[in-house]
Structures are given as structure tokens and as C-alpha cells.
Amino acid sequence: MSGDVRVLVVDDEPRIARAHAEYVGRVTGFAVAGIAGTADGALREARAAQRRGEPIDLVLADVGLPDRSGLELAADLAELSPRPDVIVITSARDIATVRGAMARGAILYLIKPFTFAAFADRLERYRGFRSALAGGDVGQREVDAAFAALRDAPSAPAAPKGMAPSTLEAVTGALRHADGPLGAADVAAQTGVSRVTAWRYLERLANDRLCERITEYGGRGRPEVRYRWL
Known part of the structure; x- marks a missing residue:
């Protein structure tokens, strides 16, 4: 871990927290x-990490935490020195939440659902931000470069090529x-898309490790593959 960016994952759903932690490990x-x-x-x-001399560099904070909002957590972390940076993760898309995240110190905002590619893109942007501000004193050029890294880095789309974000x-x-667990037919019935389309999206989510495949055997015919969100 020496030299790596130290990340704290915060989410009240254990499966999602583990999935995000696995994503971190892949970057x-x-x-x-x-x-x-x-x-x-x-x-x-x-x-505790600060007391050990191993301060947290980056916090991935879900907004919907059971005790306080992840936005409040972002503000609370300001008491630490060095202060961890925060990327807010949420399904909220309203402007008030986005502005609230920025006002409380979050440097990036990641909207659910997202693929691994979108997740990795945000971490790469953050890496560029840190690199631009590495060292001692900085001038306007370094500050501009740091914020350009957050804003202008090539962005991976939230939905892979050929897939509609709404679907x-x-x-x-x-x-x-x-x-x-749901099968492709179940998802098709709930969403109004064809079974083949539902299967294609489910397979993409499984490949990105956002859901798991469960093969069910029973009766005659081919086994059925069902999917469960992680």
C-alpha cells in the first residue's frame, strides 16, 4: 500500500461497499x-488512520447513510489535517444535492448506476488532481492544472457504447x-424492453461486477441464468 492513494469506502449496504472496494483495487x-x-x-x-500516521487520502462517500448524510460527513472531515478529499456517490440528480456536495468540500460527484469504466475515470481524474498539486508551494499555473484535471480529463461514458443511459x-x-435474483424475462417485463435487450444489459452489468450471475438448474431444458445486484 506504500505510495498508493489510501481510500476509505463508505456505504451502508455491505454488498455495494464491497463492490466499490473491489473497484478501487482494480485501479x-x-x-x-x-x-x-x-x-x-x-x-x-x-x-484512527491519522493517529497511526497513515492518513486517508480519499473518501468515497454515499449520500444516503443511516446516521447522517454523506454530505455532512464531507464537511466533518474538514477537521482533519491533512483533510481527506471526498468523492460523493449517489443516485440523486437534483441540483440542490450536487451544489450541496460541492459546498461541503466534495471534489467529484459520481451518479449511480455507473460502470467500472466510469468509476475508474473519476479515480484517474483525481490522480491527475493530486499530481498537479504535489510538492510544496504552488502557483496559479499549478492550481489551474489541478482543476483542469478534474474537469477536462477524458471521460468514460456512464453507459457503455451502444447502451442507452435510461435503459x-x-x-x-x-x-x-x-x-x-431476476432472469432476463423478469427484467424485460418490469422495464418494457425486449428479453434480448434485458439480457444484453444484464450481461454488461455482470461483466462490470455490479451484479452476479446465478445459474439455476431444475426440470427439463437448459439451465436458467438469473442475476442479483451486488
Whole structure:
């Protein structure tokens, strides 16, 4: 972990937290330093890391935490020195939430659902931001370069090529709110797309490790593959 960007993952859904932690581990130069399920737990983790002399560099904070908003957590982290940077992760798309995140110190905003490519893109932007501000004193040129790295880095699309963001969101929503695994036919019925289209989106989500494939055997015929959100 030495030399890596130390990341604290904060999400109250254990499966999602583990998925985000796995994503972090797939991006070179980043390492998971801890996982927390509440804002208070995240603040304790960050304080403990600071006392150990291993401060958290980056916090991936979900907005909908059970004790306090992830936006409040972003503001609370300002008490630490050095202060961790924050990327807010949320399904909220309203301007008030976005502005609130920025006002409380979040440097980037990642909207669910997202692919690994979109996630990795945000971490790469953050890497560029850190690199531009590395060293001691900085001037206007370095500051401008740092914010340009956040704003102008090549962006991976939230929906892969050939996939509509609205359909991706609908398929993801069906999985996230299901009581159990769903097959392509189930998702097609809920979203209004064809079974083949539902299968294509489900396979993409599985390849990006946002959901898992479950093969069910029983009766005659071919086994059925069902999908469960992680």
C-alpha cells in the first residue's frame, strides 16, 4: 500500500461497499484503507488512520447513510489535517444535492448506476488532481492544472457504447429493488424492453461486477441464468 492513494469506502449496504472496494483495487495506484457503513464510523476510521500516521487520502462517500448524510460527513472531515478529499456517490440528480456536495468540500460527484469504466475515470481524474498539486508551494499555473484535471480529463461514458443511459438505469433499478435474483424475462417485463435487450444489459452489468450471475438448474431444458445486484 506504500505510495498508493489510501481510500476509505463508505456505504451502508455491505454488498455495494464491497463492490466499490473491489473497484478501487482494480485501479493501479489506489488501495482500500478501510470500509465504513455510517458517517460516524467513517469519521472514526479517518481519525484512527491519522493517529497511526497513515492518513486517508480519499473518501468515497454515499449520500444516503443511516446516521447522517454523506454530505455532512464531507464537511466533518474538514477537521482533519491533512483533510481527506471526498468523492460523493449517489443516485440523486437534483441540483440542490450536487451544489450541496460541492459546498461541503466534495471534489467529484459520481451518479449511480455507473460502470467500472466510469468509476475508474473519476479515480484517474483525481490522480491527475493530486499530481498537479504535489510538492510544496504552488502557483496559479499549478492550481489551474489541478482543476483542469478534474474537469477536462477524458471521460468514460456512464453507459457503455451502444447502451442507452435510461435503459441502463431502468435495468439497474429493477435489480437493485428486487427481493431476489431476476432472469432476463423478469427484467424485460418490469422495464418494457425486449428479453434480448434485458439480457444484453444484464450481461454488461455482470461483466462490470455490479451484479452476479446465478445459474439455476431444475426440470427439463437448459439451465436458467438469473442475476442479483451486488
